[in-house]
Amino acid sequence: MDKIIISAEEAKKSSFEELFKKLYSSKKGISSSEAQKRFQEYGPNEISEKKINPIVKFIKYFWGPMPWLIEVAIILSALIQHLADFGIISTLLALNAVVGFWQEHKASNAIELLKEKLALKARVLRDGKWQEISAKELVPGDIIHIGSGDIIPADSKIMDSISADESALTGESLPADKKSSDIAYSGSVVSQGETNAVVTATGLNTYFGKTAQLVEKVLKHGQTQSV
Structure with a gap:
């Protein structure tokens, strides 16, 4: 599968059938061998940052x-x-x-x-079995299960309604009600309900990842415009 980047807006507008077709996935998830291939293509589900002295x-x-x-x-x-x-x-x-x-x-x-608030573990459906893996190993097309108290490990299109605390990302103090087919963002916390969801974006392609990139660009711009 070639690397496919799907925006949150595109994922929300697409039906599950359309999304599964784009991601070459299904409600049964993907195989471990396919996940390994995608991991090599997309990279780890994390926000990498170059450390400077x-x-x-x-x-x-x-x-x-x-x-x-x-x-x-x-x-x-x-x-x-x-x-x-x-x-x-x-x-x-x-x-x-x-x-x-x-x-x-x-x-x-x-x-x-x-x-520090990003998920460390994720419950994922691979090879027809539910298993717990490191959240860094998630790839687009994976089927995950999230419930009350769970940190959402990647941007995902949810199958059932939940409430999610997105305050760390958006600053909103009240939980956001998420309906079936909505996108739940990486780093937010499920405050009520549980659902399966299809991973649509990982790493720097998530809402959080793009926000981090934007902050980095602003900082670099600030350096060039200093004085």
């Missing part, structure tokens, strides 16, 4: 067109002995780096806190 991250705030111009101004102020200008410009450059670094640090911590 904090010192290197901080130094980056002094690197770029705008910081270079300010650093040239600092050098010129020192050469002509305008100490007041030298002190003010140096302070502004350092303050900008500290503020930018701290904002990025807080955003990174927020993502880490959310990642």
